Amino acid sequence: MRAAIHMQRERERRQIRVSEVKQSESSDSLDVLSGKLQTIRDIDELTKMLRAASEYEERKMIRAAIRQIRDEQLQVLSGLCEAPVTLHHCDAWTE
Secondary structure (H helix, E strand, O other): OHHHHHHHHHHHHHHHHHHHHHHHHHHHHHHHHHHHHHHOOOHHHHHHHHHHOOOHHHHHHHHHHHHHHHHHHHHHHHHHHOOOOOOOOOHHHHO
């Protein structure tokens, strides 16, 4: 009986260690991905990465990077559209 309980506890400890190792590896790969995403400014390249990614957290980070780039592009475009328009007075029109 004691041997069975001992074996069960050892199995549980091994599962916990394996789980911790997987989480650590996943965290490391997400850190690498985060660094890579900060350097990529091409939406097409990010879209390819998104299609190739299999993990939920990876896909989540890539989608966030795409949204950020699109927001930046919209801000630049809206800044161009909001430039003040100056109208010049033409004497020919007032005659």
